[in-house]
Amino acid sequence: MRLSTLFTKTTKDAPKDELSLNARILIQAGFIDKLTAGVYTYLPLGLRVLKKIENIIREEMNRAGGQEVLMPVLSPKKNWETTGRWENFSALFKLYGVDNKEYALNPTHEEIVVPLAQKHVLSYKDLPVYIYQIQNKFRREKRAKSGILRGLEFMMKDMYSFHANEEDLDRFYKEMQKAYFKIFKRCGLLDKTYLTFASGGSFSKYSHEYQTITLAGEDEIYICQDCQIAINKEIADELKNKCPSCESKNLKMEKAIEVGNIFKLATNFSDPFGYQYIDETGKKKPVWMGCYGIGLGRVMGTIAEVCHDDRGIIWPKEVAPFTVHLIQVAAKDAEENNKIKLTAEKVYKDLRENSIEVIFDDRDEGTGAGEKFADADLIGCPIRLVVSERSLDQDSVEVKKRGEEKKELIKIKQVLSLKS
RNA sequence: CGGGGCGUGGUAUAGUGGUAUUACGCACGCUUCGGGUGCGUGUAAUCCGGGUUCGAUUCCCGGCGCCCCGACCA
Secondary structure, three states: OEOOOOOOOOOOOOOOOOOOHHHHHHHHOOOEEEEEOOEEEEOHHHHHHHHHHHHHHHHHHHHOOOEEOOOOOEEEHHHHHHHOHHHHOOOOEEEEOHHHOEEEEOOOOHHHHHHHHHHHOOEHHHOOEEEEEEEEEEOOOOOOEOHHHEOOEEEEEEEEEEEOOHHHHHHHHHHHHHHHHHHHHHOOOHHHEEEEEEEOOOOOOEEEEEEEEOOOOOEEEEEEOOOOOEEEHHHHOOOOOOOOOOOOOOEEEEEEEEEEEEEEEEOOOOOOOOOEEEOOOOOEEEOEEEEEEEEHHHHHHHHHHHOEEOOEEOOOHHHOOOOEEEEEOOOOOHHHHHHHHHHHHHHHHHHHHOOOOEEEEOOOOOOOHHHHHHHHHHHOOOEEEEEOHHHHOOOEEEEEEOOOOOEEEEEHHHHHHHHO
């Protein structure tokens, strides 16, 4: 990608009507655009990050045995009446079709996935099965806030697991705990993310959330200093402020944002749909379920909140929009300048031919070096390469990592070693 | 849904009861080239409706929008 043709631009000033850091920095750097409160466009740079997060999640869900589907965004009122959530789910967006037929914009998909599984998963031989999708969800939030951390429309991975009994649900639930930690590790959030006991709502005693420590968070969690498990404030009292895992009372309060959650649904959704399977003896038994969510945009916003400095974003390697930000710095001498351009073009070509993702700041007229460096810092790719008169004197390009001050020269021929 | 704050070019801002300042951006020309370079020319704005007034972007009322706090968040 060439910066000269990228249709979005960075701005010198952050938007005045955003206070939340993730929105300010992501808008300023040209990753997202706000359409209206709680509704954002993902621009080319932002979409690349979102897709990186999406693919990490997809890989880990597939590794855990998940099968990906794409369910509809619209669903008929009937399904929601079956579970009672047409009335009880306050954040449900409702709309009308022809003949005043009523629909919901799905905020979650239990009402859709259960009837779906019911058609195909009939026998103990079909269980367990894990179905997931990555798709936009809609919630009629009373108040959208905190940039992309709480929107009315947001991308979410939701997996639903189906089991023959509670023991098998428990087994898979633990597997998902591990898979989620892998995801947050690859997204660069592991050292600030805690498995957190949270309310199980009306369905089960507890659920688990993955909470990432940041002042931008809406939740307060108590982190056990002995076993590193956390407790959401909402259930701290009932646990008598003791760690449910190791009984320790050595807890530390932190503000945090919920980046994922896992939840044992038990038979609370299979029951209203009358969803049962046939066991080995030919008897009907209830299907046990779990659900497992991650908000992709929320992960992206959380990374922006956690990984930045006063110059811009510092993307973790696996989610960066590009690995390399290549800059050409013009020289006075026309001949020298031409040489710089040709060299930069060659480096750009070599990197791409070797599948190293690179954004190339090939702008020349009117764009000074300072502006290019400022943009590189703001956009926040992990490696900055500079081709300039200074570097060419050494037959080299300059390498600097985002977030570090150290600069070094490497020979042009060795640029491809950046791959490792 | 309750409370508060704010609405001026694409972005960020100044100011005013007599149509509007500056910077960035954008267009053109020159300049500069390792941290948002400098100069010139051009482009572009008072959220909507009503009221007061000779005249409202400014004052008043209503609406809408955005942000923040709270409530809410199966």
